[in-house]
Amino acid sequence: MVQSPIATAWEPGLGRRTAGLNLCHENAEALLNEQPRLDFIQVHPEHLLQEKGGQYRHQLDQLRQIYAVTFHGFGLSVGSIAPLNRQYLQLVRDLLRQHPESFFSDHVSWSSLSQHHFHDLIPIVYSEQTLQFLCERVEQIQDAIEAPLLLENISSYMRFGRSTMDEIDFINALTARTGCYLLLDLNNLYANAMNFGDDPALLLERIRPDSVRSYHMAGCTEEQHERGTVWIDYHREPVRPEVWSLYQKALELFGPWSTLLEWENNIPPLQETLAEVRKIERIMAGEFPASCQVGA
Numbered sequence: 196m197v198q199s200p201i202a203t204a205w206e207p208g209l210g211r212r213t214a215g216l217n218l219c220h221e222n223a224e225a226l227l228n229e230q231p232r233l234d235f236i237q238v239h240p241e242h243l244l245q246e247k248g249g250q251y252r253h254q255l256d257q258l259r260q261i262y263a264v265t266f267h268g269f270g271l272s273v274g275s276i277a278p279l280n281r282q283y284l285q286l287v288r289d290l291l292r293q294h295p296e297s298f299f300s301d302h303v304s305w306s307s308l309s310q311h312h313f314h315d316l317i318p319i320v321y322s323e324q325t326l327q328f329l330c331e332r333v334e335q336i337q338d339a340i341e342a343p344l345l346l347e348n349i350s351s352y353m354r355f356g357r358s359t360m361d362e363i364d365f366i367n368a369l370t371a372r373t374g375c376y377l378l379l380d381l382n383n384l385y386a387n388a389m390n391f392g393d394d395p396a397l398l399l400e401r402i403r404p405d406s407v408r409s410y411h412m413a414g415c416t417e418e419q420h421e422r423g424t425v426w427i428d429y430h431r432e433p434v435r436p437e438v439w440s441l442y443q444k445a446l447e448l449f450g451p452w453s454t455l456l457e458w459e460n461n462i463p464p465l466q467e468t469l470a471e472v473r474k475i476e477r478i479m480a481g482e483f484p485a486s487c488q489v490g491a
C-alpha cells in the first residue's frame with residue numbers, strides 16, 4: 196500500500212513547539228478561574244458524547260472556547276473485531292471541523308468485546324495477521340473522520356506468546372502502510388522497557404522518524420510485587436528524570452511536536468502540574484532544567 200501524499204505532508208494545525216495539559220474533572224474549575232498560559236488542552240471526545248448537560252460538560256465547552264484543543268479517545272478499541280462506532284466517529288469528524296487546530300488520537304490496543312467495555316487498554320498480538328486487520332480499521336477510521344489518525348503506544352504488563360514481531364516493528368509498519376501517525380508516549384515506552392528488560396533509548400532509535408506527530412509525558416510508579424518489580428503508568432506523580440532524558444532525545448530524533456503533560460490521578464494543585472508543563476517548554480527551547488536530571 197502506498198502512503199497518500201496528503202497524509203505524508205500533514206502537520207497538526209496546532210503547530211510545533213506547543214505544550215499542553217490534559218483536561219479532567221479535577222482541574223476544570225481551576226483552569227477556568229485562572230486561565231493560565233497553555234498552548235492547548237487535551238479533551239476526551241467521549242465526554243462530549245456522554246456528558247450532556249451537567250457542570251463538567253459546561254466547563255469543557257467554555258474551556259474549548261478559550262484554549263486550542265486536541266482530542267484523545269480511549270474507547271475506539273482499534274484492535275477489536277466489533278464494528279466501529281459510527282456515531283462516535285461522526286462526532287470526532289464534526290469536532291475536528293470545529294477545531295481546525297486539532298487532531299484525534301487513540302491507542303494501539305483493544306478495549307471492548309461484543310457489548311463489554313473493559314475500561315482498560317489491552318495489548319494486541321503483534322503479527323502480520325493483526326497488522327492487516329488494524330490497517331483496514333485505521334483506513335476506515337481515517338475515511339470517517341476525514342483526517343489522519345494518531346495512535347499512541349500503550350504501557351503493558353504482558354505480551355502474547357503468539358506475537359511474531361515486537362511493538363516497535365508493528366507500529367512502524369502500521370504507520371507506514373496507512374499514513375496514520377504515532378503519538379509517542381515516552382512514559383509508556385519507558386515503563387515497557389523497564390517491565391520487559393529492554394533499553395528505552397534503543398527502542399526510541401528504532402521508531403520511524405517521519406511517523407511521530409505528538410508526545411505524551413507522564414509519571415509512572417515502580418511497584419514491588421511477589422514476583423518482581425512492575426512499572427505502572429498511573430499518571431499520578433511527576434515525570435521521572437529518565438523520561439525527561441528520553442524526551443530530550445526524542446526531540447532530537449523526531450522534532451519538537453506538540454507535547455502534553457498527562458496527570459490524571461492524585462491530582463495536585465494546578466500550579467504543580469503547570470510546573471511540569473513549563474519544563475516541557477524549557478526542554479523544547481533547548482534547555483535541560485536541573486530538576487529534570489537523574490539524581491536531582
Ligand SMILES: [Fe+2]
Pocket residue numbers: 347380411413457
Ligand atoms: Fe499517554
